[in-house]
Amino acid sequence: xxxPEKSSPKVVLVGxxxxxxxxxxxxxxxxxxxxxxYPGTSVEVSRGHCSIADQRYEILDTPGMYSMMPxxxxxxxxxxxxxxxxxxxxxxxxxxxxxxRMLPMTLQLIEAGLPVILVVNILDEAxxxxxxxxxxxxQQHLGIPVIGAIMRRKIGLDQIRQAIVDYAMVPYTPFxxxxxLENDIDKLIRLLQGDYRLSxxxxxxxxxxxxxxxxxxxxxxxxxxxxxxxxxxxxxxSFRRRADLNLQISLERRKVCKQMLTGVVTQTIEDSEPxxxxxxxxMMNPVTGTPxxxxxxxxxxxxxxxxxxxxxxxxFFEGHLFENYISPPIVGFAEQHITANWLFELLVGEYGVWxxxxxxxxxxxxxxxxxxxxxxxxxxxxxxxxxxxLLVDRLFKRIGLSGRAVIPMVLGFGCxxxxxLVTRTLETKRERVIATMLLALAIPCSAQLGVILGLLSVxxxxxxxxTVFLLLIFLLIGFLAGRVLxxxxxxxxxxxxPLRCPQLRNVAVxxxxxMQSYFVExxxxxxxxxxxxxxxxxxxxxxxxxxxxxxxxxxxxxxVEVTTAFVFGFFxxxxxxxxxYDLQTSGLLNLTQLTVAAVTLTLFVPCVAQFLVMIKERxxxxxxxxxxxxxxxxxxxxxxxxxxxxxxxxxx
Amino acid sequence: xxxxFCGREIDITATPGPVEGEKSCGGCLGGCRKIHxxxxxxxxxxxxxxxxxxxxxxxxG
Numbered sequence: 053x054x055x056p057e058k059s060s061p062k063v064v065l066v067g068x069x070x071x072x073x074x075x076x077x078x079x080x081x082x083x084x085x086x087x088x089x090y091p092g093t094s095v096e097v098s099r100g101h102c103s104i105a106d107q108r109y110e111i112l113d114t115p116g117m118y119s120m121m122p123x124x125x126x127x128x129x130x131x132x133x134x135x136x137x138x139x140x141x142x143x144x145x146x147x148x149x150x151x152x153r154m155l156p157m158t159l160q161l162i163e164a165g166l167p168v169i170l171v172v173n174i175l176d177e178a179x180x181x182x183x184x185x186x187x188x189x190x191q192q193h194l195g196i197p198v199i200g201a202i203m204r205r206k207i208g209l210d211q212i213r214q215a216i217v218d219y220a221m222v223p224y225t226p227f228x229x230x231x232x233l234e235n236d237i238d239k240l241i242r243l244l245q246g247d248y249r250l251s252x253x254x255x256x257x258x259x260x261x262x263x264x265x266x267x268x269x270x271x272x273x274x275x276x277x278x279x280x281x282x283x284x285x286x287x288x289x290s291f292r293r294r295a296d297l298n299l300q301i302s303l304e305r306r307k308v309c310k311q312m313l314t315g316v317v318t319q320t321i322e323d324s325e326p327x328x329x330x331x332x333x334x335m336m337n338p339v340t341g342t343p344x345x346x347x348x349x350x351x352x353x354x355x356x357x358x359x360x361x362x363x364x365x366x367x368f369f370e371g372h373l374f375e376n377y378i379s380p381p382i383v384g385f386a387e388q389h390i391t392a393n394w395l396f397e398l399l400v401g402e403y404g405v406w407x408x409x410x411x412x413x414x415x416x417x418x419x420x421x422x423x424x425x426x427x428x429x430x431x432x433x434x435x436x437x438x439x440x441x442l443l444v445d446r447l448f449k450r451i452g453l454s455g456r457a458v459i460p461m462v463l464g465f466g467c468x469x470x471x472x473l474v475t476r477t478l479e480t481k482r483e484r485v486i487a488t489m490l491l492a493l494a495i496p497c498s499a500q501l502g503v504i505l506g507l508l509s510v511x512x513x514x515x516x517x518x519t520v521f522l523l524l525i526f527l528l529i530g531f532l533a534g535r536v537l538x539x540x541x542x543x544x545x546x547x548x549x550p551l552r553c554p555q556l557r558n559v560a561v562x563x564x565x566x567m568q569s570y571f572v573e574x575x576x577x578x579x580x581x582x583x584x585x586x587x588x589x590x591x592x593x594x595x596x597x598x599x600x601x602x603x604x605x606x607x608x609x610x611x612v613e614v615t616t617a618f619v620f621g622f623f624x625x626x627x628x629x630x631x632x633y634d635l636q637t638s639g640l641l642n643l644t645q646l647t648v649a650a651v652t653l654t655l656f657v658p659c660v661a662q663f664l665v666m667i668k669e670r671x672x673x674x675x676x677x678x679x680x681x682x683x684x685x686x687x688x689x690x691x692x693x694x695x696x697x698x699x700x701x702x703x704x
Numbered sequence: 705x706x707x708x709f710c711g712r713e714i715d716i717t718a719t720p721g722p723v724e725g726e727k728s729c730g731g732c733l734g735g736c737r738k739i740h741x742x743x744x745x746x747x748x749x750x751x752x753x754x755x756x757x758x759x760x761x762x763x764x765g
Contacts, residue, residue, distance in 0.1 A: 070712050438709060459709060459744060463747055565751045565752065569749065
């Protein structure tokens, strides 16, 4: 490292996690930053440089910390930086919406004698919630520079840069706590003789709280005799206050914060709650949230994806463009010029790369997943999903999951393989196994869902049977799994982001990105599957496989031709659904058979990619067990549903 | 960027994904196209090279 860098004054960024520290860091330093482990730890610290008024500063972004009394390794590192780096300025970034909860740490930093600049970030959201902040008054109360900011729009950045340059350390006036506490602090301050970077008052309080690092520091800075005496006093105070010391310190700080914030924060009392807040509350309340969920499912999935995507769009691409304009010249060309039967079959035959691979991917699946991803991105951008997580949390607890499991479940409607991978974020092994099994069994992926909705939406009764039956299977298996697998359901807690109007750009970028990723992933797989099926047809293997499955398929009341859709489904769920679409448009299935086939295919085995991820995430034994269980469950359910529909004549 | 699920800020330079040195989590078939939120685990879509180039051009414009 060069000499000038060593001598650059240091500016340290501190604050709770997710208050925008990194945004301030990036805004100050630009692109030239380094990330390295803090010496002796595995905690990463980012360092960068910036020049303000011809002076070069080193900027350090510390891990999130909640208090000067560290609990986690990250917090310990953040405090060690404050202790060891001799900062020119310490920028404490707080979230304006939670200023009352974050200000106690500002008090601790000031109390420690550090050169603090307070940045009150996310002012726009606070204002939206009806909060008015008088930051000049807060500056007067605290005696340090206070800057209001909206860092994601770089508002306040110039003031921060100016405050760094102008920073002039002035002695602070201590915040006064209760008399008995002050007496104990004073006892220790009088005993401390060493040279410390933090104020003696801060050292005394941390000693009383039995902070190991500080005890070690005092041991190094004091004479042996003095250290023994200090420890004796600390022991006496800690014993006397053993029941309530930390609580009292915390309460005293809160009291001081309350005084500091008097007149600073005013909450505009609005006559009526903003509509977005009301809607947000309704979405999470089971009584109002369930009809909203049904509304979203009906119009978003059934009408838009099933009706528009799988109906209108597929009719246009497959029925009009491909059938009338694209396929005839290609098939005609092949008929004229290809004499070898095997090559003809490979390219444009029943399982040819054109007939199955490209046509399925482009004309059938892409329009459906496109519409699905569009509605998915709209819902994602509004902030509906975390509200859905809280809505279903209670129900999920009954099946051994928590609201957190909504994340893989929601992602499963996009792609079950990705969702299976995401189950690793669930807290307990029990939750991960249950979620993996439910994903493999009862969550259809986007294209499968779209095709099935498209096929069934022409007859609402069939759609209703499919929906209710799958929901029942999902709940029944989840409930049983929750009983069979031991363990408690973890508590689910999350901060709910504000409900917002979807942004056109966000929705467009997310939809196009997902479509691109999806298409790039499925096209080679579809082509590969069509080649395998072609090879199977040419060698007679496919016929043998179909013959093995045929009795089972017949047993659930379906024509033997449906077996091919199940074989397709093992390659990709959406490939199988597209196969079912072809069978239906050929007029091979009546309404009962179509519904039974749709249910069985939805429940049928996970595709190859999902199965591989299941092995990777859950191990071979669990993955194989789930595979066998799902296969048996799919055909048993199909058989049962077929019997029920025949006996009741519900779809006759 | 902000997570599409929990809304919290994601430091994309410190998160496995197709950015800054291609630190892929190795989960996706055919290369990583997702940025996993370190707070909630949600898989956020990461624009591919073509779309990123188009977006950065628009931003500059």
